[in-house]
Amino acid sequence: MIAVLCGGVGAARFLAGLVGVVDPAEVVAIVNTGDDTELHGLSISPDLDTITYTLSGRVNPETGWGLAGDEFSTMDALDALGGSTWFRLGNLDLATHLYRTGRLRQGATVTEVTAELARAFGLRLTLLPMSNEPVRTLLELVDGGTVGFQDYFVRLRHAVAVRAVRWPAAAAALPAPGVIEALTGARIIIIAPSNPVVSIDPILAVPGIREALRSRRERVVAISPIVAGAALKGPADRLLTELGGSATAAGVAAWLADVVGVLVVDEADADHAADVEAHGMTCVVTPTVMSDAEVAAGLARTVLAAGGLTELA
Amino acid sequence: MIAVLCGGVGAARFLAGLVGVVDPAEVVAIVNTGDDTELHGLSISPDLDTITYTLSGRVNPETGWGLAGDEFSTMDALDALGGSTWFRLGNLDLATHLYRTGRLRQGATVTEVTAELARAFGLRLTLLPMSNEPVRTLLELVDGGTVGFQDYFVRLRHAVAVRAVRWPAAAAALPAPGVIEALTGARIIIIAPSNPVVSIDPILAVPGIREALRSRRERVVAISPIVAGAALKGPADRLLTELGGSATAAGVAAWLADVVGVLVVDEADADHAADVEAHGMTCVVTPTVMSDAEVAAGLARTVLAAGGLTELA
Numbered sequence: 001m002i003a004v005l006c007g008g009v010g011a012a013r014f015l016a017g018l019v020g021v022v023d024p025a026e027v028v029a030i031v032n033t034g035d036d037t038e039l040h041g042l043s044i045s046p047d048l049d050t051i052t053y054t055l056s057g058r059v060n061p062e063t064g065w066g067l068a069g070d071e072f073s074t075m076d077a078l079d080a081l082g083g084s085t086w087f088r089l090g091n092l093d094l095a096t097h098l099y100r101t102g103r104l105r106q107g108a109t110v111t112e113v114t115a116e117l118a119r120a121f122g123l124r125l126t127l128l129p130m131s132n133e134p135v136r137t138l139l140e141l142v143d144g145g146t147v148g149f150q151d152y153f154v155r156l157r158h159a160v161a162v163r164a165v166r167w168p169a170a171a172a173a174l175p176a177p178g179v180i181e182a183l184t185g186a187r188i189i190i191i192a193p194s195n196p197v198v199s200i201d202p203i204l205a206v207p208g209i210r211e212a213l214r215s216r217r218e219r220v221v222a223i224s225p226i227v228a229g230a231a232l233k234g235p236a237d238r239l240l241t242e243l244g245g246s247a248t249a250a251g252v253a254a255w256l257a258d259v260v261g262v263l264v265v266d267e268a269d270a271d272h273a274a275d276v277e278a279h280g281m282t283c284v285v286t287p288t289v290m291s292d293a294e295v296a297a298g299l300a301r302t303v304l305a306a307g308g309l310t311e312l313a
Numbered sequence: 314m315i316a317v318l319c320g321g322v323g324a325a326r327f328l329a330g331l332v333g334v335v336d337p338a339e340v341v342a343i344v345n346t347g348d349d350t351e352l353h354g355l356s357i358s359p360d361l362d363t364i365t366y367t368l369s370g371r372v373n374p375e376t377g378w379g380l381a382g383d384e385f386s387t388m389d390a391l392d393a394l395g396g397s398t399w400f401r402l403g404n405l406d407l408a409t410h411l412y413r414t415g416r417l418r419q420g421a422t423v424t425e426v427t428a429e430l431a432r433a434f435g436l437r438l439t440l441l442p443m444s445n446e447p448v449r450t451l452l453e454l455v456d457g458g459t460v461g462f463q464d465y466f467v468r469l470r471h472a473v474a475v476r477a478v479r480w481p482a483a484a485a486a487l488p489a490p491g492v493i494e495a496l497t498g499a500r501i502i503i504i505a506p507s508n509p510v511v512s513i514d515p516i517l518a519v520p521g522i523r524e525a526l527r528s529r530r531e532r533v534v535a536i537s538p539i540v541a542g543a544a545l546k547g548p549a550d551r552l553l554t555e556l557g558g559s560a561t562a563a564g565v566a567a568w569l570a571d572v573v574g575v576l577v578v579d580e581a582d583a584d585h586a587a588d589v590e591a592h593g594m595t596c597v598v599t600p601t602v603m604s605d606a607e608v609a610a611g612l613a614r615t616v617l618a619a620g621g622l623t624e625l626a
Contacts, residue, residue: 094390098387098391099396117394
């Protein structure tokens with residue numbers, strides 16, 4: 001069994017490669033819900049949805065999130081009413097949020113709703129939220145104020161400097177059912193190429209998860225989301241720098257040093273290998289920019305081999 | 314100033330006639346919110362929306378509710394996910410519910426949201442909910458069980474016998490700001506041709522409203538929603554009978570006897586005039602079936618004249 005810690009778009013693309021290489025039934029994806037938010041009374045789980053849409057083949061290929069061919073007439077109508085539309089919810093995408101919200105109001109857990117949606121979208125892997133409790137990512141801004149992740153990422157277009165990232169609700173949260181079992185039982189634990197600060201750290205903030213990875217550090221293989229000193233997508237590079245880290249492959253190694261045994265870095269960062277290995281981990285160099293399914297599958301094979309699963313690679 | 318107690322479709326059509334005859338700025342519509350429900354986490358106020366959509370000229374003319382030209386791709390997608398779609402929310406209509414729900418979550422009152430939506434839709438009359446607190450209509454079924462109004466009306470298609478109708482939350486509710494002032498200050502109080510059992514009674518269940526009407530009974534003019542022994546729309550006829558009343562113009566008179574001074578009945582019920590007047594009220598006979606705007610305007614004029622506002626009629 002293969003466990004994968006996941007954020008959004010990068011993780012979704014990696015998972016799409018992975019399930020082309022191994023039996024999806026062997027894969028347990030543990031997904032960040034620190035990005036979750038509530039808009040117009042609807043419960044939105046962006047990372048879970050991005051993965052579900054991507055693996056079902058229905059994701060919008062241009063954005064990497066949302067549904068292909070979706071339309072926005074509800075948002076346009078809401079805009080005409082003076083409503084808040086900085087977070088654009090497509091007509092078809094809205095159905096996912098209505099379903100999730102309705103089931104949560106009926107008393108279903110996030111785990112249950114996630115499994116129902118994954119099944120409805122035809123997914124064969126196991127998709128788990130990191131927790132059934134809300135563990136919202138809060139960002140303290142340099143200019144003052146604290147905002148939730150979607151406020152930072154979408155409304156403010158991550159164009160503001162961050163002083164600290166916190167998960168005040170984490171202390172009272174539990175890992176979702178199956179998460180610790182997956183981490184304990186997996187032959188390999190993969191950290192997908194997701195933002196370490198706001199996609200992976202929220203998962204590690206849930207009590208018990210960081211400890212589970214630490215105790216199996218030699219089985220944990222991470223893929224650096226930083227390539228040649230920059231994030232392929234999103235603000236990972238700036239966040240690492242703003243929070244005292246370094247926006248390099250070695251910076252990712254330092255950030256995740258206590259939980260990662262192998263770091264897979266892009267060919268562009270081959271000369272960082274020694275700096276990565278200085279953090280007491282193995283460095284594997286390979287193409288990581290998943291421009292097509294073939295690269296994603298090749299990356300998945302390299303990761304499996306790096307984790308010792310050579311018969312799958 | 315003219316106050317109108319309102320349910321949904323019949324009231325909306327009457328108001329459309331009324332605002333063609335008098336200055337809309339003189340009209341205060343006090344609207345039933347006993348039909349309100351929550352679906353998929355969204356706050357739905359069907360009667361307020363039907364009136365707003367009708368008066369803006371944007372109502373679906375075939376159904377009398379919902380928006381003209383609306384599409385249902387979100388509902389179709391929700392259906393494909395296995396979600397609950399017996400209450401069909403159109404793509405454009407959804408924007409209204411997202412707006413309302415978002416504003417209520419921000420702490421706005423139903424009164425405030427109603428005014429904002431009325432303004433956004435270009436309405437010039439004053440639209441008030443009967444209360445800012447939820448006062449949900451509950452129907453006890455003969456076959457057992459208690460359901461909310463939309464469950465009864467939409468999901469069960471009102472094809473079940475009702476034993477009793479209750480508003481348990483009414484005792485703790487207050488009339489919305491402006492309601493008692495409108496009823497006290499109005500030159501005429503009109504009860505629109507709405508279902509007396511599930512559209513008007515919920516308004517009268519809010520503490521203080523029935524008393525306000527009783528004290529001004531001679532100024533209260535109601536229009537019978539029962540014509541020739543049948544409801545033009547919906548289950549008013551069956552509900553009146555099931556609850557021990559009579560599905561006739563005289564039955565409406567009996568049902569509302571304590572609050573109504575004048576009952577306007579359709580020409581088809583001219584021979585009920587004596588039975589109506591036996592309840593201590595004046596009976597006025599006129600065409601009430603609002604098949605077009607002209608009939609609605611004529612009905613409005615007759616109602617105003619019946620209430621003594623002959624200069625407006």
